[in-house]
Amino acid sequence: MTHTSIATSAAFPLTIHPHWRAAAEAKGFGILQRIKDRYHLLLSCHTCRRAHSSKIFVLMNSQPQCPHCIQDRWQADAEAAGLKWAGRDPEDRHYAHYIAPCGHNLRRQFEMVKRAAEGVCDVRCELCQQHKEQEEASAQGWELIGPDPNRNQNYRLYRHASCGHVQRIARANMQTGRFQCSNCGEGWSSAPSFLYVMQLKLAKGAKLIKLGYSRDPISRLYHQLLKTKETEAQVLRTVPISSGHTAVQIEKGLHARLKAEHPDSVAPPDLYAHELRVKSEVYFADATQVIFAMLDAIRAEEDT
Ligand SMILES: [Zn+2]
Numbered sequence: 242m243t244h245t246s247i248a249t250s251a252a253f254p255l256t257i258h259p260h261w262r263a264a265a266e267a268k269g270f271g272i273l274q275r276i277k278d279r280y281h282l283l284l285s286c287h288t289c290r291r292a293h294s295s296k297i298f299v300l301m302n303s304q305p306q307c308p309h310c311i312q313d314r315w316q317a318d319a320e321a322a323g324l325k326w327a328g329r330d331p332e333d334r335h336y337a338h339y340i341a342p343c344g345h346n347l348r349r350q351f352e353m354v355k356r357a358a359e360g361v362c363d364v365r366c367e368l369c370q371q372h373k374e375q376e377e378a379s380a381q382g383w384e385l386i387g388p389d390p391n392r393n394q395n396y397r398l399y400r401h402a403s404c405g406h407v408q409r410i411a412r413a414n415m416q417t418g419r420f421q422c423s424n425c426g427e428g429w430s431s432a433p434s435f436l437y438v439m440q441l442k443l444a445k446g447a448k449l450i451k452l453g454y455s456r457d458p459i460s461r462l463y464h465q466l467l468k469t470k471e472t473e474a475q476v477l478r479t480v481p482i483s484s485g486h487t488a489v490q491i492e493k494g495l496h497a498r499l500k501a502e503h504p505d506s507v508a509p510p511d512l513y514a515h516e517l518r519v520k521s522e523v524y525f526a527d528a529t530q531v532i533f534a535m536l537d538a539i540r541a542e543e544d545t
Pocket residue numbers: 286287288289290291307308309310311
């Protein structure tokens with residue numbers, strides 16, 4: 242008898258009922274065979290053509306989900322978000338591992354990566370971010386301790402390396418150096434600074450002049466200013482100023498004068514936006530002599 246012969250070759254019945262096939266087709270699957278026990282079917286996905294095991298109950302009462310298609314979506318989200326898929330997190334079904342472009346392994350929620358794939362938010366590597374912020378701080382002689390105790394997203398907690406004082410400082414100010422240690426008083430507004438005139442030759446040949454102030458060594462100035470190695474840059478002149486505070490005021494006055502008296506010399510930002518990390522305060526080379534003359538007048542004043 243058929244029934245006994247099936248029972249000897251498998252521990253569960255192999256019959257596939259027509260209404261199961263109909264339900265499977267309606268839900269995007271074909272039935273390959275019965276497997277495991279009397280409750281399971283091996284389904285073939287019409288979308289990806291791969292097989293997975295499903296409970297008959299699930300097939301008949303809800304929509305079976307193809308695990309391969311789900312994984313494909315996770316991988317596609319990862320790629321769209323600029324990440325490499327590195328597998329699910331075995332500890333938490335909402336999480337997976339991803340490899341960031343920097344090479345670090347990030348543990349993220351599927352939802353979060355999906356939003357990043359849609360461009361709603363960013364996936365940032367916190368290790369690299371922390372490293373970057375630590376470098377910014379040490380360039381100013383400070384140490385990054387951690388997030389702001391007052392929970393302001395724009396602030397961090399830092400320690401002054403030379404005096405040990407711990408202080409909340411806005412990260413933007415740490416980047417530019419425009420802050421002061423409230424313990425020892427060292428900082429941009431009291432430290433000597435200088436105005437500089439820099440000559441720039443863009444990759445396409447345009448010659449420009451940048452007028453600015455800085456308390457940084459020249460090498461860092463180049464690093465902060467230039468986006469690519471294509472740009473040729475050279476500091477033509479510097480004028481030492483007694484404090485950063487004064488330097489900023491003088492610099493602002495010079496830009497205002499140049500704008501008013503030599504509007505044709507102001508270079509349009511489109512010209513240099515892809516090569517320089519500044520949005521203004523750049524002039525055509527024909528303004529060089531005018532700027533030199535202004536600086537000569539300032540130097541004479543500072544010397545007296
Ligand atoms: Zn599938």
